[in-house]
Amino acid sequence: MTFAGSKNDLSPAASTWLSSGLPKLKLHPGIFLDGDDSGETSIPLVDAPESMSSGETISVSERGKVVTEEIGTNYFAADVEVGYKSILLLKASYHPNWRATVNGAQAEALMFMPGFVGVELQPGKYHVRMEYRSRQLRNILIVLGGLTLVLLALCEFRRERISNWLTR
Numbered sequence: 001m002t003f004a005g006s007k008n009d010l011s012p013a014a015s016t017w018l019s020s021g022l023p024k025l026k027l028h029p030g031i032f033l034d035g036d037d038s039g040e041t042s043i044p045l046v047d048a049p050e051s052m053s054s055g056e057t058i059s060v061s062e063r064g065k066v067v068t069e070e071i072g073t074n075y076f077a078a079d080v081e082v083g084y085k086s087i088l089l090l091k092a093s094y095h096p097n098w099r100a101t102v103n104g105a106q107a108e109a110l111m112f113m114p115g116f117v118g119v120e121l122q123p124g125k126y127h128v129r130m131e132y133r134s135r136q137l138r139n140i141l142i143v144l145g146g147l148t149l150v151l152l153a154l155c156e157f158r159r160e161r162i163s164n165w166l167t168r
Contacts, residue, residue, distance in 0.1 A: 002030035005045030
């Protein structure tokens, strides 16, 4: 089940999902904002309440299991066995900088209710790795911030000399 719509329609749809029985069944619908449904057949977010009330259920044991998992700085890796078309959901906030690989091949990291990141899987055995890669701008800003702190400390330490130099 996937929904598409605008950001304004997300909050009512998420509220409906949270108050339904779907979270207990571990059913997390996909979300495509601003009409970018990547070719999926999606239901409009405004129609979410009616659609969620008719959701199909599948027992948890049929869906599959996590065989091994590894959690590191900015990544999650797992070996999974999937028995039914499923979603491997990482309970981390979705952001476009999430990258996913399935058996070493690039896969699309998708947003699922209520704003988590995940990847769709067909039946089979997989090694899945999800990694958050910050943009290069962040690293540049961290270096500039560090240099600014060093410069401020140096100016504070040499305040009297700088003051005399400026008043000449």
